[in-house]
Amino acid sequence: MSSFQTSSGFAAACRTNCTWSMRDKEGHDFTAPDFFTSVQVKNNDALNESGNSVFLHPEKTTDIYFIAQNAGLFAPRCTDHDWAGMTTTIVID
């Protein structure tokens, strides 16, 4: 969990093309309903059935390709490990 990596800051370029990359040694279920509602995800098959979360497979990089529609501050979190601080912040300018 300590090696969890995610990209977190996105600039105006996200209005046309952006990637959110995540990777860890363990699997994680990241939920971000407000984020996924706000952006246009280009690879919806990467999301769980609900469209509100994404499962990160261990030792694999998971990429979410999206186009930002609105500026905003989002706080995706791991549903299993948020108590341990496994949260992240996504800022879209």
Ligand SMILES: [Cu+2]
């Ligand atoms: Cu986790």
